[in-house]
Amino acid sequence: MPENPVLVIGGGPAGLEAARGVADLGYHVKLVEKAERLGGMPILADYAALTPNMVNAEEAMGEMVQRIENDELIDIRTSTEVIRASGSAPALEIGLNGPGGEEDIQTGGVIVATGFQHFDPGKETQMYGYYEFDDVITLVDTERMLKAGKFVRPSTGEAPKQVCFIQCVGSRDRQIGNPWCSKVCCGIATKEAIEIRQLIPDCRVFIFYIDMRMYGFWEDEIYWKAQEKYKVNFIRGIVTEITKRGDQVVVKGEDTTMGRPVEVPMDVVILSIGMEPSEGTKKMGELFQLPSTHGFIESIGGALNTVVTSVPGIFVAGAAAGPADLEDSVSMGGAAAMKAAAFLRKANLRVA
Amino acid sequence: MSIYADAKYSEVPVETKQALFDEVKADMRYEHQLYGCYECGICVAACPSARFYDFSPRVFAQVMAREDVDTFYELLNDSVWDCSQCFSCTRCPRQNNPGAVITIMREVAVNHGLQSAKEALKSYSRIIYKIMSTGTQVAPDMLQPDFFPDWGPDVKQVSENLDVWRRCVPPETMHTTELAWDVSEKTRLELYMIWKLTGNLEMIEKIDEGIFMILEEVMEELLEENGYDIDDFENLLEEDEE
Numbered sequence: 001m002p003e004n005p006v007l008v009i010g011g012g013p014a015g016l017e018a019a020r021g022v023a024d025l026g027y028h029v030k031l032v033e034k035a036e037r038l039g040g041m042p043i044l045a046d047y048a049a050l051t052p053n054m055v056n057a058e059e060a061m062g063e064m065v066q067r068i069e070n071d072e073l074i075d076i077r078t079s080t081e082v083i084r085a086s087g088s089a090p091a092l093e094i095g096l097n098g099p100g101g102e103e104d105i106q107t108g109g110v111i112v113a114t115g116f117q118h119f120d121p122g123k124e125t126q127m128y129g130y131y132e133f134d135d136v137i138t139l140v141d142t143e144r145m146l147k148a149g150k151f152v153r154p155s156t157g158e159a160p161k162q163v164c165f166i167q168c169v170g171s172r173d174r175q176i177g178n179p180w181c182s183k184v185c186c187g188i189a190t191k192e193a194i195e196i197r198q199l200i201p202d203c204r205v206f207i208f209y210i211d212m213r214m215y216g217f218w219e220d221e222i223y224w225k226a227q228e229k230y231k232v233n234f235i236r237g238i239v240t241e242i243t244k245r246g247d248q249v250v251v252k253g254e255d256t257t258m259g260r261p262v263e264v265p266m267d268v269v270i271l272s273i274g275m276e277p278s279e280g281t282k283k284m285g286e287l288f289q290l291p292s293t294h295g296f297i298e299s300i301g302g303a304l305n306t307v308v309t310s311v312p313g314i315f316v317a318g319a320a321a322g323p324a325d326l327e328d329s330v331s332m333g334g335a336a337a338m339k340a341a342a343f344l345r346k347a348n349l350r351v352a
Numbered sequence: 353m354s355i356y357a358d359a360k361y362s363e364v365p366v367e368t369k370q371a372l373f374d375e376v377k378a379d380m381r382y383e384h385q386l387y388g389c390y391e392c393g394i395c396v397a398a399c400p401s402a403r404f405y406d407f408s409p410r411v412f413a414q415v416m417a418r419e420d421v422d423t424f425y426e427l428l429n430d431s432v433w434d435c436s437q438c439f440s441c442t443r444c445p446r447q448n449n450p451g452a453v454i455t456i457m458r459e460v461a462v463n464h465g466l467q468s469a470k471e472a473l474k475s476y477s478r479i480i481y482k483i484m485s486t487g488t489q490v491a492p493d494m495l496q497p498d499f500f501p502d503w504g505p506d507v508k509q510v511s512e513n514l515d516v517w518r519r520c521v522p523p524e525t526m527h528t529t530e531l532a533w534d535v536s537e538k539t540r541l542e543l544y545m546i547w548k549l550t551g552n553l554e555m556i557e558k559i560d561e562g563i564f565m566i567l568e569e570v571m572e573e574l575l576e577e578n579g580y581d582i583d584d585f586e587n588l589l590e591e592d593e594e
Contacts, residue, residue: 228388257391257414264353
């Protein structure tokens with residue numbers, strides 16, 4: 001009797017790597033993705049270049065997709081959602097809803113890789129006016145422009161002369177209820193700052209931050225590079241409000257290391273919005289009755305076991321478990337694949 | 353335009369500030385003295401001047417690394433003179449050398465005869481004169497009670513019979529009162545020519561014309577008496593360059 005396939009929910013970096021891993025270990029995979037395309041957030045949100053190595057997002061994710069596309073063991077279902085779950089692994093009854101209508105399948109195990117969503121800057125408690133001022137944008141809006149090979153002031157279409165990033169928007173904030181660090185925004189903002197300086201050499205770029213969290217090699221490969229080669233101005237201190245003056249927006253804050261008040265007009269302000277659990281992550285958490293932490297799916301092993309949940313046969317990978325960079329996500333995808341395959345193998349041995 | 357709401361020197365055109373900044377940055381020593389700044393304060397913690405003055409080597413490192421020309425101009429006209437040039441600040445994890453950046457900034461301030469340079473060096477004119485004319489710095493006869501009241505009553509006693517006190521010092525080369533130690537005329541003249549030919553005398557002219565004139569008058573006369581012709585040396589240097 002062939003085993004039931006492993007259901008991988010989500011076709012982003014973690015899900016793609018999980019699907020590949022399970023298939024490489026010789027087990028069947030059903031890869032379900034809500035969107036029409038595989039690739040996850042880097043593709044759906046039009047990322048230009050990935051952090052930290054600045055590789056083209058389309059190409060890099062395209063390679064990941066290509067590796068699984070023609071694998072006989074992997075059944076890819078795009079535009080499909082998981083709507084029901086009952087029973088228990090290794091014989092879970094799952095209801096899918098896709099282009100061909102509803103369908104019931106049986107799976108041996110599940111890897112939840114439903115990822116994150118970007119924080120909605122309309123929910124911040126400072127006064128940044130994202131929905132009020134054209135020239136206040138987000139990291140994601142910036143990616144979209146960079147992907148099109150340009151960076152302009154949305155209000156005029158002209159190249160800006162002075163740009164700033166504001167870090168930790170929607171992260172590390174008790175007032176908003178998101179006490180976590182989103183991990184990647186420091187790196188992404190710094191990467192985008194470099195790209196803006198490359199595109200527009202006479203544009204001054206500032207990054208207002210609380211701490212710069214540049215883990216491992218991000219330190220010298222992006223942070224030092226931005227400071228030393230591209231003269232990006234890192235200013236410790238967070239902007240409290242943005243107001244309109246003439247055709248510019250003025251940011252007001254404190255340079256805390258200098259102990260001086262800052263008030264400076266900008267052509268574009270970029271809000272470094274963080275990560276929140278996606279709708280899919282919240283739904284799958286409820287559907288499979290997975291305990292959560294900070295709204296993300298909780299793994300039970302802490303730092304030493306990042307992918308096992310408290311429900312047997314259900315694993316989590318990537319940003320569905322909490323803020324994660326690409327390295328985290330892909331590593332967790334691989335780890336979850338190994339755990340899911342091991343779960344199926346042990347179950348089969350017991351049956352035999 | 354400065355990013356700071358409390359900016360000073362906003363009346364000075366940005367071109368002026370930028371030109372001075374560019375001059376500092378163009379110095380051949382600059383590029384290996386400053387990378388990026390973490391603003392961690394390790395240099396301030398190590399800095400003796402920072403304990404006594406409102407002075408911070410970190411501020412120099414961060415402002416210069418950010419290329420913030422407005423704040424650079426504030427520093428150039430103010431706390432650039434509060435550094436003791438001890439280079440304790442070089443224990444920086446980014447391998448910055450704020451003290452060396454300050455050295456370059458001071459030279460630019462002097463070369464442009466900035467008011468801050470004139471004021472900072474005003475009280476040093478006697479020392480400048482001594483060094484440039486003799487190669488020795490603080491001479492015994494400079495230790496006068498009027499200048500150093502905090503040294504107590506002994507200074508008065510010593511200064512009254514300075515010559516005798518100095519003769520109590522064993523080495524003969526230190527039986528001097530106008531110099532820290534005996535310097536031969538040849539050494540004095542050669543030193544003076546080094547100051548002159550390397551452009552140091554010109555720097556003094558920019559910040560303290562009085563001292564410059566006295567130095568020139570005294571030393572050129574001495575040169576003449578001893579049969580030196582400064583032009584010979586200038587010609588020699590030019591030949592070397594060619």
